[in-house]
Amino acid sequence: MGEIVDLESYRAERLRRxxxxxxxxxxxxxxxxxxxxxxxxxxxxxxKDEPV
Structure with missing residues:
Protein backbone atom coordinates (compact mmCIF):
# COMPACT_ATOMS: atom_id res chain seq x y z
CA MET A 1 0.00 0.00 0.00
CA GLY A 2 1.28 3.45 -0.87
CA GLU A 3 2.03 6.32 1.41
CA ILE A 4 -0.80 8.83 2.00
CA VAL A 5 0.39 12.10 0.49
CA ASP A 6 -2.78 14.16 0.10
CA LEU A 7 -5.24 13.80 2.98
CA GLU A 8 -8.09 15.52 1.11
CA SER A 9 -7.73 13.15 -1.84
CA TYR A 10 -7.63 10.19 0.52
CA ARG A 11 -10.82 11.29 2.26
CA ALA A 12 -12.60 12.01 -1.04
CA GLU A 13 -11.67 8.56 -2.37
CA ARG A 14 -12.82 6.92 0.87
CA LEU A 15 -16.19 8.71 0.72
CA ARG A 16 -16.60 7.72 -2.93
CA ARG A 17 -15.95 4.06 -2.07
CA LYS A 48 -53.75 -22.50 3.00
CA ASP A 49 -53.97 -26.17 3.94
CA GLU A 50 -53.34 -25.66 7.67
CA PRO A 51 -56.36 -24.99 9.91
CA VAL A 52 -56.39 -21.60 11.59
Missing part, protein backbone atom coordinates in the same frame (compact mmCIF):
# COMPACT_ATOMS: atom_id res chain seq x y z
CA UNK A 18 -18.42 4.17 0.82
CA UNK A 19 -21.10 5.71 -1.42
CA UNK A 20 -20.56 3.07 -4.09
CA UNK A 21 -20.75 0.30 -1.49
CA UNK A 22 -24.02 1.74 -0.14
CA UNK A 23 -25.45 1.87 -3.67
CA UNK A 24 -24.51 -1.77 -4.26
CA UNK A 25 -26.21 -2.80 -1.02
CA UNK A 26 -29.34 -0.84 -1.92
CA UNK A 27 -29.44 -2.48 -5.36
CA UNK A 28 -29.05 -5.92 -3.79
CA UNK A 29 -31.90 -5.20 -1.37
CA UNK A 30 -34.08 -3.96 -4.24
CA UNK A 31 -33.33 -7.04 -6.32
CA UNK A 32 -34.07 -9.31 -3.35
CA UNK A 33 -37.36 -7.52 -2.69
CA UNK A 34 -38.39 -7.87 -6.35
CA UNK A 35 -37.47 -11.54 -6.24
CA UNK A 36 -39.56 -12.06 -3.10
CA UNK A 37 -42.54 -10.26 -4.66
CA UNK A 38 -42.23 -12.31 -7.85
CA UNK A 39 -42.25 -15.56 -5.87
CA UNK A 40 -45.59 -14.61 -4.35
CA UNK A 41 -44.36 -13.71 -0.90
CA UNK A 42 -44.98 -17.22 0.41
CA UNK A 43 -43.03 -16.54 3.60
CA UNK A 44 -45.44 -13.85 4.79
CA UNK A 45 -48.65 -15.66 3.78
CA UNK A 46 -50.03 -18.41 6.05
CA UNK A 47 -50.32 -21.86 4.55
Missing amino acids: LREERKRKDRRKGAQKKSDEASGGTEADPA
